Amino acid sequence: MFGHNLTLSVALARMDAHGGQEETVLVSLPRAVSFDLAFDPLRIDPVSALGVGGLGPQVRSLFRRLFASRVVPEHVLRATGTSHARGALLHGPPGTGKTTLARAIARFVGAHVQAVSGPEVMSKFVGDSEAKVRALFAPAEESYRRLGAAAPLHLLILDEADSLFAKRSGLGASDAPAQRLYDNVVNQFLAKMDGAEEATPNLLVIALTNRMSLLDPAVLRPGRLEVHVEVPYPSAAGRAEILQLHTQPLREAGMLGPDVDIAALSGAPTQGLSGADIAGAVRDAAAHARAGG
Ligand SMILES: Nc1ncnc2c1ncn2[C@@H]1O[C@H](COP(=O)(O)OP(=O)(O)OP(=O)(O)O)[C@@H](O)[C@H]1O
Structure with missing residues (x-):
């Protein structure tokens, strides 16, 4: 485990400069959010470290875009206009390793994990569904309130995200109560994600779907599920x-x-x-x- 004020090697945090050019940043801790990041996010070997095959580019892209910023001090983040990504979407055909990859990443970075599926959240009972959404964010909120910048990373894995974030046109006029339930739950989820920079910078959401085209584009905007990584059939x-x-x-x-x-x-x-x-x-x-x- 790295201690505070450690200057990491030049390879640790390379951030994408505009135009896809890579810029090397020497980083010095304390970290914005502390968790064990004793690895080089760009050189990680997915097979031996994570137990997934054929997903090297996906793994490197995820580590760079989700975690590189989390070892960069606040002033570097501010100077480069960067903030932590709050959410990612892994999309691709069934059985290609999306769930396996999300869980392996969580284990690897030592994050607290909560895993839930879209249909589980969208239970029949309105109040219950909204309470479930609040409960999903509660542990990270509580942890951040108590520990501030030292709060551990919480990872929320959201399986079958299409059933939670389906485009609104998917429901017909005759489905008014269902539409209201859907709107309440989704709006609550999005509000929680929108407020995450303040309330839960220690929270990261990884959503999974094999039907990305069904997702409401509002969910995929920056600040929400902004990192999109395709997990295709293997070569x-x-x-x-x-x-x-x-x-x-x-x-x-x-x-x-x-x-x-x-x-x-x-x-x-x-x-x-x-x-x-x-x-x-x-x-x-x-x-x-x-x-x-
Ligand atoms: N890239 C991979 N490397 C190693 N094992 C894999 C890979 N992809 C799938 N598997 C194996 O297949 C099983 C099912 O994969 P997983 O549930 O991660 O797929 P998925 O993409 O999440 O599927 P779905 O979209 O249907 O939920 C895993 O438990 C694992 O054993």
């Missing part, structure tokens, strides 16, 4: 990493056949498969082998 190289990860326990137990050729399997045989499909195929193969097939 052949990505499939090789995923295969390697999911066969590792078998390999370590000496149970992987010597003829299992990861390079060959990551080509045509797994073309078009998601990480979840590949993990399932490895499980099936192991079960088949156990059964003596």
Whole structure:
């Protein structure tokens, strides 16, 4: 764990200057929000550090855009007109590793995690739903009130975000009560995010969806879910990493056949498969082998 007033290496915080040019910033703590950031956000190896395959660019982009600012002192932030990103949206087809990635990042940075799904929040009961939204923000609020800049990072993972933030046109005129419920919950959520700079700078929201086109654009604006990262189907190289990860326990137990050729399997045989499909195929193969097939 880094102490206060530590000058970090030049590689630690490179912030995107305008035009995509990278500018290296020497940073000196105390940090705006303290949490264990004993790593270089740009050089992190997603496979060994996070246990996800084929997501190197996504991981590096997330760390740079979500965490680099959090080790930069306030005066540098102000001078560069930067503020902490408050929310990100991971979007892409089902089973490509969005949930796995969000949870692994939370573990890696040592954040307090709360995970909830959109349908869970949008329960049938209006009052209940609004209370649920308030409750989601309460631990980070309480922690920041008590500890100020020393408050730990809280990460709110919001699965199936499309059911919470769907475009308003999705509801018809005959759905007036549902529309009101929806508006109340969403407005409360957005108000909480809009006020986060003051009330909860220690809170980060990562929302997940496989239907980004359904989301209300208002939710994707700066200050809300402003960092958008696509998590696509894996390439052949990505499939090789995923295969390697999911066969590792078998390999370590000496149970992987010597003829299992990861390079060959990551080509045509797994073309078009998601990480979840590949993990399932490895499980099936192991079960088949156990059964003596
Ligand atoms: N990129 C990946 N690397 C390693 N494992 C993966 C990857 N993608 C998926 N998996 C495996 O598939 C399982 C399901 O993935 P996960 O739930 O993270 O996908 P998702 O994108 O969140 O899916 P959905 O959109 O359907 O919720 C994980 O538990 C993991 O074992």
